[in-house]
Amino acid sequence: MKETVPLAEAAALLCEPSRAKMVQCLLDGRFHTATELAVYAGITPQTASHHLYKMTECNLVQVKKNGRHRYYRLSSAEAAQMIESLLCIAPPEKIRSLKQFDRYHAIRFARTCYDHLAGKVGVALTEAMRDLAILEQRENCFYLTEKGKLCLQEFGIDVTAALKKRRSFARCCLDWSERRYHLAGSLGHAILERLLTLEWIRRLPHTRAVQVTEEGKRGFSQVFGLDVRNEPFNPIGDTGIRPEVNRKGELS
Amino acid sequence: MKETVPLAEAAALLCEPSRAKMVQCLLDGRFHTATELAVYAGITPQTASHHLYKMTECNLVQVKKNGRHRYYRLSSAEAAQMIESLLCIAPPEKIRSLKQFDRYHAIRFARTCYDHLAGKVGVALTEAMRDLAILEQRENCFYLTEKGKLCLQEFGIDVTAALKKRRSFARCCLDWSERRYHLAGSLGHAILERLLTLEWIRRLPHTRAVQVTEEGKRGFSQVFGLDVRNEPFNPIGDTGIRPEVNRKGELS
DNA sequence: TTCATATTTCGATGATAGTCGAAAGATTAG
DNA sequence: CTAATCTTTCGACTATCATCGAAATATGAA
Numbered sequence: 001m002k003e004t005v006p007l008a009e010a011a012a013l014l015c016e017p018s019r020a021k022m023v024q025c026l027l028d029g030r031f032h033t034a035t036e037l038a039v040y041a042g043i044t045p046q047t048a049s050h051h052l053y054k055m056t057e058c059n060l061v062q063v064k065k066n067g068r069h070r071y072y073r074l075s076s077a078e079a080a081q082m083i084e085s086l087l088c089i090a091p092p093e094k095i096r097s098l099k100q101f102d103r104y105h106a107i108r109f110a111r112t113c114y115d116h117l118a119g120k121v122g123v124a125l126t127e128a129m130r131d132l133a134i135l136e137q138r139e140n141c142f143y144l145t146e147k148g149k150l151c152l153q154e155f156g157i158d159v160t161a162a163l164k165k166r167r168s169f170a171r172c173c174l175d176w177s178e179r180r181y182h183l184a185g186s187l188g189h190a191i192l193e194r195l196l197t198l199e200w201i202r203r204l205p206h207t208r209a210v211q212v213t214e215e216g217k218r219g220f221s222q223v224f225g226l227d228v229r230n231e232p233f234n235p236i237g238d239t240g241i242r243p244e245v246n247r248k249g250e251l252s
Numbered sequence: 253m254k255e256t257v258p259l260a261e262a263a264a265l266l267c268e269p270s271r272a273k274m275v276q277c278l279l280d281g282r283f284h285t286a287t288e289l290a291v292y293a294g295i296t297p298q299t300a301s302h303h304l305y306k307m308t309e310c311n312l313v314q315v316k317k318n319g320r321h322r323y324y325r326l327s328s329a330e331a332a333q334m335i336e337s338l339l340c341i342a343p344p345e346k347i348r349s350l351k352q353f354d355r356y357h358a359i360r361f362a363r364t365c366y367d368h369l370a371g372k373v374g375v376a377l378t379e380a381m382r383d384l385a386i387l388e389q390r391e392n393c394f395y396l397t398e399k400g401k402l403c404l405q406e407f408g409i410d411v412t413a414a415l416k417k418r419r420s421f422a423r424c425c426l427d428w429s430e431r432r433y434h435l436a437g438s439l440g441h442a443i444l445e446r447l448l449t450l451e452w453i454r455r456l457p458h459t460r461a462v463q464v465t466e467e468g469k470r471g472f473s474q475v476f477g478l479d480v481r482n483e484p485f486n487p488i489g490d491t492g493i494r495p496e497v498n499r500k501g502e503l504s
Numbered sequence: 505t506t507c508a509t510a511t512t513t514c515g516a517t518g519a520t521a522g523t524c525g526a527a528a529g530a531t532t533a534g
Numbered sequence: 535c536t537a538a539t540c541t542t543t544c545g546a547c548t549a550t551c552a553t554c555g556a557a558a559t560a561t562g563a564a
Contacts, residue, residue, distance in 0.1 A: 006342035007335070008272035014263035016552070021257055034511060047553055049512055058343060068510045068561040078426075082337040083259070089334050090258035091310060139393040140423055171392055174330075268522070286541060299523055301542055320531040320540045 013060050014086065018043050019051045023074075023083060026061060028208045029114040031071035040206065077167065080114035087176040106209040108177040110201065113208075116173070116188030117195065121212060121220075121228055123178045125191075128224040135170065135183065142170040142183055152187075155223065157194050162186040265312050266338065270295050271303045275326075275335060278313060280460045281366040283323035292458065329419065332366035339428035358461040360429040362453065365460075368425070368440030369447065373464060373472075373480055375430045377443075380476040387422065387435065394422040394435055404439075407475065409446050414438040 014020050021041040025032060032040075038048035052072055055061045062075040074080050095101050110121035117125065126142075129135045134148030144152070149159050163169055165186040173184035183191070195201045200216030212220070212228050220226040266272050273293040277284060284292075290300035304324055307313045314327040326332050347353050362373035369377065378394075381387045386400030396404070401411050415421055417438040425436035435443070447453045452468030464472070464480050472478040 004346060005269040005272045006345050007276060007339055008267055008269045010338045010342035011263045011266035011272065015260055015267035017257040017260045018552075020260035020263065024259060035509095043552090044554060045511065046513080046555085050552080053512085058341075060341065070511070078337070078340055082334075082341050085330070085334040085337045086262045087259055088330055089310075089312065090262035093258050094256060139395070140420060141390065141393045143390070168392055270522075287539095295522090296524060297541065298525085298543080302522080305542085322541070 009058065013055055013058055014083070016051070017041075018047065019055065022048065022051060023055075023060075024208070026072065026074050027080060027083060027114060028112045029074060029080065031064065031073045033069045033071060037072065074114070077114060081173070084113065084173065084176060088174060088179075090176075103207070103209070106204075106207065110210050110212055111208045112192065112203075112210060113173060113175075113182070113184070115192065116182070116184045117192045117201070117210075118173070118175050118182050119177060119209075121201075122182040123175050123180050124226055124228070125220070125224060126181065126183045128226050129183070132224065137172070137181070140172045140181075142172060142187075144170055144187065152191075155194065156198070157187075157190050159187070159190075162190045261310065265307055265310055266335065268303070269293075270299065271307065274300065274303060275307075275312075276460070278324065278326050279332060279335060279366060280364045281326060281332065283316065283325045285321045285323060289324065326366070329366060333425070336365065336425065336428055340426055340431075342428075355459070355461070358456075358459065362462045362464055363460045364444065364455075364462060365425060365427070365434070365436070367444065368434070368436050369444045369453070369462075370425070370427050370434050371429060371461075373453075374434040375427050375432050376478055376480070377472070377476060378433065378435045380478050381435070384476065389424070389433070392424045392433075394424060394439075396422055396439065404443075407446065408450070409439075409442050411439070411442075414442045 014023060018041040022037045025037055025040045034048055034052055035045050037052070038045045041048060043051075052061065052063070052070075056063050056072075059075055060079055061072050064071045064073075074083075093100075093104060095104055108119055110117065110119045112118065113122070116122070126135070129148065130137050130142075132148075132151070133145055134151050136143040136145055144159070153159055163186070168185035170183060170187045171185035172181045173188070174180075175182045182188070195216070196203070198215075198219065199213055200219045201210045201212050203210055217228050220228045266275060270293045274289045277289055277292045286300055286304055287297050289304070290297045293300060293303075295303075304313065304315070308315050308324075311327055312331055313324050316323045316325075326335075345352075345356060347356055360371055362369065362371045364370065365374065368374070378387070381400065382389050382394075384400075384403070385397055386403050388395040388397055396411070405411055415438070420437035422435060422439045423437035424433040425440070426432075427434045434440070447468070448455070450467075450471065451465055452471045453462045453464050456463055469480050472480045
């Protein structure tokens with residue numbers, strides 16, 4: 001019988017490019033069909049089926065049968081967190097086409113992270129709420145202030161419902177693209193839902209990137225004092241283009 | 253040119269059993285030589301060298317030359333955190349020998365997690381400090397109370413030095429074996445160092461598991477009201493033995 | 505029922521990558 | 535200097551596993 005190394009088995013679920021792509025699609029926290037994931041990863045349905053079987057068996061994803069479709073999603077917030085932490089270590093993506101360039105910036109500008117808002121906009125909104133004394137950041141968590149509670153209730157968020165959820169309320173989540181914290185937990189989720197309802201942001205098909213609507217830009221500015229602009233061509237900003245370097249990585 | 257998926261590349265570093273073993277050895281946060289890691293993983297030095305090259309290139313580990321030795325260690329606390337989060341998802345280890353049984357329990361009883369204490373003892377100590385109002389736990393972090401500051405200073409810990417470090421002070425770290433939080437960050441590190449100095453715990457060779465000395469048992473009891481006993485044969489406790497199950501893992 | 509769609513199972517293939525032996529490079533001890 | 539030790543480089547072998555075609559299964563539509 002062969003020796004098994006649990007850590008390696010867990011990592012093996014994500015070390016394969018096709019599986020990694022599918023999982024990144026699943027990072028939006030929603031259900032996706034097997035075929036949808038196959039197309040996203042650029043593989044045939046039978047291959048995708050094979051991968052999804054492995055991932056459900058290891059309890060990384062869950063499946064729900066509904067008619068002739070099978071809907072897959074990540075099985076837990078811990079799984080999503082684990083993947084995000086891997087993304088923090090992962091090397092930056094190499095840009096080889098204009099399409100990839102656009103995607104690179106779109107996903108960094110605004111995206112969903114499991115069930116809350118992330119990217120430039122996610123971090124900016126979090127920091128704006130902190131500056132407005134809606135949130136307090138201490139160590140690695142956020143706290144909703146009394147003032148903040150009133151503000152967010154006025155904004156249309158059911159804070160007490162979010163507090164009752166059996167999960168973290170205002171967790172800190174390290175944003176892999178911004179390398180700073182954004183708000184997660186049930187409060188983060190509630191805010192994302194509210195932003196979608198208000199149509200300040202809109203989900204885009206086939207991607208976790210989300211679009212900030214014109215109304216959203218106005219709203220973010222008026223309510224949170226946020227100037228939300230997507231400027232991928234800002235010559236000062238990070239274009240995502242990296243010189244090829246070989247690093248030996250030796251210390252001292 | 254081939255397309256790369258950064259997430260997959262990061263996961264690939266850990267998906268190989270030999271590499272996973274080496275990395276788990278490195279989880280103690282200290283330096284290890286290439287040969288040491290090769291022996292630990294049960295492979296030849298040239299294979300280990302090959303793996304270590306890959307891991308340094310991806311910035312998961314760092315290397316420091318010193319004479320004819322090369323000392324390797326994890327490159328960052330984030331890397332350690334990422335690995336720990338993978339361990340939370342990883343399937344439980346299968347026990348096949350008495351030696352493995354002992355190791356299974358030793359590592360769960362008390363171990364170092366990067367640079368702080370983890371396992372049953374790590375979690376128990378953290379919770380004892382919380383119960384003694386040395387720490388306050390709110391959301392996903394800990395706070396040192398005024399009383400706690402005095403207590404720990406009396407215990408011989410330089411709290412102000414720990415506060416000055418450019419890293420989290422009292423982070424929550426999810427313990428993969430206990431599935432509960434233990435104290436991490438610079439304070440967690442300072443406490444581990446103090447426990448080692450006092451010889452309440454002792455490092456063991458070739459493992460991250462640590463031993464609680466007789467003096468340590470008395471000390472934990474007197475200072476923290478902790479009854480530290482290692483009882484791997486407790487019939488009520490988790491023996492680590494799992495029935496073979498096949499799970500289809502389908503919902504509803 | 506019959507057809508269409510979604511998904512899985514099976515089997516074969518091919519590429520990737522972990523492995524080790526041999527040998528060279530680097531550094532210290534004597 | 536020479537010998538010994540630690541580590542890396544090179545080359546070849548081999549096992550693993552992702553992949554897809556073909557076909558089966560399951561469900562819904564007509």
